[in-house]
Amino acid sequence: MLIGSQADGAWLCGFPYVQHRAQLELLAVPVWRGQPLYQSYLISTAGRGATSLDQLRGDIHAFSDPDSNSGYLVTAAELARSEERPDQFFKQSFFTYSHFNVVRAVASGLAQSGSVDGYVYEVLKETNPELTGATEIVRPSEWFGFPPIVAPTSALAGEKSAVLRQALLDMHTSPAGRLVLDMLRLDKFESEPPALFASIEDNWDRVRELS
Amino acid sequence: MKPPLSLRSGIPLTVRVPLVVVLLMVVISIGVSQLVLWRLVETQERQLGDLANAYLDGLESSLVDPVLRRDSWEVFDILDRARAVYAAVRPIETTVADANGLVLASSEPRSAPIGSTLPPSTASRTMIVSERDGVAIADRSLMVEGRQIGRINTRIDISPMLAERAEVTWYLVISNAVLTIALTALGWFTVRRMVAPMNVLLRHVSAAADGSVEPIPETQIRSQSPEWSRLFQRYNRMANALSERELLLGRVAEEERLAGLGKLASSVAHEINNPLGGILNAVDTIRVHGDNPKVRAGAVELVDRGLRGMRDIVRSILNSYKEDRPARGLTHADFDDLLTLITPEVRRKQIALEWTIDIPEGMTVSALGIRQAALNLLLNACKATPRGSKLGFSAGIVGRALELEISDAGPGLATDVAEILTGDEVSAQGVATSGLGLWVTRRIVKDLGGSVVVGKSKHGGAKLRVIVPLVESVSREVADVA
Numbered sequence: 001m002l003i004g005s006q007a008d009g010a011w012l013c014g015f016p017y018v019q020h021r022a023q024l025e026l027l028a029v030p031v032w033r034g035q036p037l038y039q040s041y042l043i044s045t046a047g048r049g050a051t052s053l054d055q056l057r058g059d060i061h062a063f064s065d066p067d068s069n070s071g072y073l074v075t076a077a078e079l080a081r082s083e084e085r086p087d088q089f090f091k092q093s094f095f096t097y098s099h100f101n102v103v104r105a106v107a108s109g110l111a112q113s114g115s116v117d118g119y120v121y122e123v124l125k126e127t128n129p130e131l132t133g134a135t136e137i138v139r140p141s142e143w144f145g146f147p148p149i150v151a152p153t154s155a156l157a158g159e160k161s162a163v164l165r166q167a168l169l170d171m172h173t174s175p176a177g178r179l180v181l182d183m184l185r186l187d188k189f190e191s192e193p194p195a196l197f198a199s200i201e202d203n204w205d206r207v208r209e210l211s
Numbered sequence: 212m213k214p215p216l217s218l219r220s221g222i223p224l225t226v227r228v229p230l231v232v233v234l235l236m237v238v239i240s241i242g243v244s245q246l247v248l249w250r251l252v253e254t255q256e257r258q259l260g261d262l263a264n265a266y267l268d269g270l271e272s273s274l275v276d277p278v279l280r281r282d283s284w285e286v287f288d289i290l291d292r293a294r295a296v297y298a299a300v301r302p303i304e305t306t307v308a309d310a311n312g313l314v315l316a317s318s319e320p321r322s323a324p325i326g327s328t329l330p331p332s333t334a335s336r337t338m339i340v341s342e343r344d345g346v347a348i349a350d351r352s353l354m355v356e357g358r359q360i361g362r363i364n365t366r367i368d369i370s371p372m373l374a375e376r377a378e379v380t381w382y383l384v385i386s387n388a389v390l391t392i393a394l395t396a397l398g399w400f401t402v403r404r405m406v407a408p409m410n411v412l413l414r415h416v417s418a419a420a421d422g423s424v425e426p427i428p429e430t431q432i433r434s435q436s437p438e439w440s441r442l443f444q445r446y447n448r449m450a451n452a453l454s455e456r457e458l459l460l461g462r463v464a465e466e467e468r469l470a471g472l473g474k475l476a477s478s479v480a481h482e483i484n485n486p487l488g489g490i491l492n493a494v495d496t497i498r499v500h501g502d503n504p505k506v507r508a509g510a511v512e513l514v515d516r517g518l519r520g521m522r523d524i525v526r527s528i529l530n531s532y533k534e535d536r537p538a539r540g541l542t543h544a545d546f547d548d549l550l551t552l553i554t555p556e557v558r559r560k561q562i563a564l565e566w567t568i569d570i571p572e573g574m575t576v577s578a579l580g581i582r583q584a585a586l587n588l589l590l591n592a593c594k595a596t597p598r599g600s601k602l603g604f605s606a607g608i609v610g611r612a613l614e615l616e617i618s619d620a621g622p623g624l625a626t627d628v629a630e631i632l633t634g635d636e637v638s639a640q641g642v643a644t645s646g647l648g649l650w651v652t653r654r655i656v657k658d659l660g661g662s663v664v665v666g667k668s669k670h671g672g673a674k675l676r677v678i679v680p681l682v683e684s685v686s687r688e689v690a691d692v693a
Binding site: 060062091092094095096097101104105108109110 | 283325
């Protein structure tokens with residue numbers, strides 16, 4: 001929708017931003033727990049005690065989305081380092097198209113493990129502890145650039161992008177903006193360079209090389 | 212099948228009717244309960260089938276696409292959300308498999324993991340109800356253009372349905388039990404009330420059979436229904452008639468006794484006449500030849516013998532007919548008196564009498580009763596025996612009873628006459644034929660607790676055996692006879 005200029009801005013995962021960087025302009029990046037970074041979590045059913053990806057071999061695994069960094073790319077890239085693909089490593093995998101649904105799939109026992117956004121998982125621990133209580137974190141990944149707010153490059157010259165960026169960057173200074181940030185469990189928005197997402201691009205390259 | 216007569220007749224009506232009510236109520240209750248439960252089960256299963264079909268219809272339309280795409284997550288998501296939407300159906304577990312029976316997703320993934328095999332549906336019906344497990348299992352094929360692409364299998368919780376069924380069963384059992392008890396009590400009270408007049412009548416009839424005929428009091432008659440009241444009044448008329456009959460028979464018997472005494476007196480007068488003539492002759496002889504010691508002694512001896520004979524006859528009559536003497540046991544003297552009393556009749560008809568007495572002295576049996584009974588039977592036998600024939604009389608002890616046997620050479624006893632002596636009931640015709648003598652004899656023997664057996668005598672006529680049990684004390688027995 002952004003590329004087709006049907007939307008003026010969007011909160012996008014780092015992976016599609018990297019994939020379409022030439023057509024997208026980085027407006028702002030959320031700051032969560034003091035830094036503009038987040039992690040991908042590998043999770044499994046509670047009480048299993050697994051601590052590494054290797055222990056999840058042969059599982060039925062739930063991914064979030066094929067265009068998600070934390071919900072797919074991080075795990076696929078880690079397997080690619082061992083020259084393995086998810087369809088080989090896992091007995092079966094499927095996409096739930098939502099981080100929340102990944103937690104549901106693992107908590108219900110439909111999947112034995114899953115790849116989920118660490119930020120979403122931490123927020124769910126506060127809002128839906130019964131659901132996350134049926135799961136446990138196998139291991140958090142390295143840190144990646146937090147999913148940014150982006151706009152299509154075609155709109156760069158426009159007033160809208162500038163207004164939107166400034167509104168995001170000033171959000172933490174107004175009570176209404178503070179309320180929104182508290183609801184999202186974020187500290188603020190700030191400007192970051194595209195290099196923040198270089199590690200995601202590396203993972204994408206690794207996966208692409210294997211396939 | 213009819214119960215044995217003894218069982219039927221042994222159970223009072225007040226118990227039998229409530230029992231029949233109980234049996235009927237139990238049979239009706241079981242039948243009605245079965246019908247109600249059958250209808251309830253049918254209705255419940257039809258409603259369950261409708262609910263299950265609605266549930267499976269809803270799932271079927273949503274599941275075709277994800278099953279075709281083999282999208283386990285979407286299948287699970289649909290099943291998981293349907294659990295809340297179809298809460299009224301109470302699905303416990305719903306599993307979706309592909310055409311090969313491999314599980315795509317289940318609402319309970321831990322019991323039916325992805326890739327496991329769903330057991331094939333073995334039932335021809337689309338739904339199986341298992342009351343033991345409290346579940347109903349429904350199976351539905353997922354079809355696209357006539358081709359099976361998968362299967363939906365669901366287990367539905369029917370425990371509320373079974374609980375409702377059990378509750379209805381208990382309601383039926385309790386309500387039927389209460390109804391049965393109430394109707395039984397009602398039946399018992401009603402029958403008891405209905406047969407109460409019958410019990411009154413039965414008591415009075417039983418008492419009458421035992422010889423105590425009492426009319427039903429007027430207060431009891433007035434408290435009854437018109438039907439029973441009429442019946443009681445008729446019973447009272449009958450009881451009064453019986454009492455009058457008993458009284459009349461008693462008077463007739465007394466008159467019979469006095470008539471017999473008259474006859475006997477006539478016979479005895481004839482018997483006394485001979486010694487009296489001899490005595491008068493002896494007195495004349497003494498008056499004329501009294502100076503001659505030898506003649507005087509002979510005349511005095513003649514007077515003495517004549518007077519002793521007359522004394523014996525008078526004493527026997529007194530012993531037989533004087534009622535206000537004290538009670539005493541039977542002795543040899545009583546048989547001597549009997550012999551004295553019948554001797555005139557025996558002589559008159561020139562009967563050969565065989566007289567055998569083999570008893571100890573002072574037997575504990577009423578002397579008065581035995582004397583009267585034996586005298587009646589002997590006089591009857593004399594009457595029946597042709598002139599110049601034989602008549603036998605014997606008295607002895609058999610076991611703990613006195614047995615008298617009278618055998619004559621007469622024509623024998625007619626059946627209705629014999630029944631007067633042996634039977635409990637006496638026909639008026641029999642009494643008319645034989646006179647009251649035999650009827651009085653039967654009453655005496657019956658009062659003494661004895662019996663009479665009629666047979667054929669060796670002399671060609673009747674043989675009567677009178678058996679009277681010995682008692683501990685004769686005074687009470689005599690009082691009873693009186």
